[in-house]
Amino acid sequence: MNIDAIRELIADDMQAVNRLIIEQLRSDVVLINQIGAYIVNSGGKRLRPMLVLLAARACDYQGKRHINLAAIIEFIHTATLLHDDVVDGSELRRNQETANAVWGNEASVLVGDFLYSRSFEMMVAVEQMRVMDILSHATNRIAEGEVLQLLNVHNPETSEADYMEVIKRKTATLFEAGTRLGGVISGVDPQQEQALADYGLHLGIAFQLVDDALDYNSSNQDIGKNIGDDLAEGKPTLPLIQTMKQCSEADRKRLAKIIEKGGLDEIEFVMQQVQASDAITYTETLAHEEAERAKTALSLIPNSPFREALMALADFSVARTH
Numbered sequence: 001m002n003i004d005a006i007r008e009l010i011a012d013d014m015q016a017v018n019r020l021i022i023e024q025l026r027s028d029v030v031l032i033n034q035i036g037a038y039i040v041n042s043g044g045k046r047l048r049p050m051l052v053l054l055a056a057r058a059c060d061y062q063g064k065r066h067i068n069l070a071a072i073i074e075f076i077h078t079a080t081l082l083h084d085d086v087v088d089g090s091e092l093r094r095n096q097e098t099a100n101a102v103w104g105n106e107a108s109v110l111v112g113d114f115l116y117s118r119s120f121e122m123m124v125a126v127e128q129m130r131v132m133d134i135l136s137h138a139t140n141r142i143a144e145g146e147v148l149q150l151l152n153v154h155n156p157e158t159s160e161a162d163y164m165e166v167i168k169r170k171t172a173t174l175f176e177a178g179t180r181l182g183g184v185i186s187g188v189d190p191q192q193e194q195a196l197a198d199y200g201l202h203l204g205i206a207f208q209l210v211d212d213a214l215d216y217n218s219s220n221q222d223i224g225k226n227i228g229d230d231l232a233e234g235k236p237t238l239p240l241i242q243t244m245k246q247c248s249e250a251d252r253k254r255l256a257k258i259i260e261k262g263g264l265d266e267i268e269f270v271m272q273q274v275q276a277s278d279a280i281t282y283t284e285t286l287a288h289e290e291a292e293r294a295k296t297a298l299s300l301i302p303n304s305p306f307r308e309a310l311m312a313l314a315d316f317s318v319a320r321t322h
Helices: 003-009 011-025 030-040 047-058 065-088 100-101 104-124 130-151 158-187 190-214 238-246 249-261 268-276 279-300 305-319
Strands: none
Touching: 003 011, 011 030, 011 047, 011 065, 011 104, 011 279, 030 065, 030 100, 047 065, 047 190, 047 305, 065 100, 065 104, 065 130, 065 158, 065 238, 100 268, 104 130, 104 238, 104 268, 104 279, 130 158, 158 190, 190 238, 190 249, 190 279, 190 305, 238 249, 238 268, 238 279, 249 268, 268 279
């Protein structure tokens, strides 16, 4: 099952999610409408809401609350992107200017706050305390992950364990919450709920590992951002962490200074060092292992086209080039 077949499987649900997103973005404050429309139409994969829909359908859910939860997850994700781009000083995302590059940092942060607060209004409307518990915990974990990442910026001593903790909290937490929620609203047993959560967690880790490998192994036309963005921001992601383990002491010291400084003045040297090591292969191998763990977790979920779609998404997450 390819990505187009997966989208077709939940096409009606996704249309409903998109309609709800547009409806819930409306505000009598014009700037919120402008930035909201800009973000919604920016060409994102909508992967996280897809996971909510597929997880619920894989559990034979027949109601409508999965639509609300999918939209909530997308709002939380979009809010984190708006805030991240400000913190990172990013100017390009998905091959277009970031909101902060167009409207400025202040507007982006405040509209991100609006999306967070609107998502919590929508959570309350679901009228299920367990949903509030999962999503409030998830947003808290994401915030912790963002702060942990900030502590790692310009720190050449960042370890693989430090890096993994950041991506578990910052990225995988929302995947985990989304797939867990699909089980919760379906009323599955605790083992199946945990299986869906485990699937989301491992898929989220795999997805971020591939993202970070692509930052050193692709063109900005492919991934929709500038090559070396992580390096420019002083973020030592796994490819660079692994490279520093393998290069000579002199090169390691030089790389450490580059991380401390940030910027792209020595991008060619860094790329040479990364390509000369097994860092990309190492990162991709870990991603594939996480994707396999995600698929294994689904063994407790009854077979159906929706379960097959979840399996296929795990493969897609590590095979993609953007």
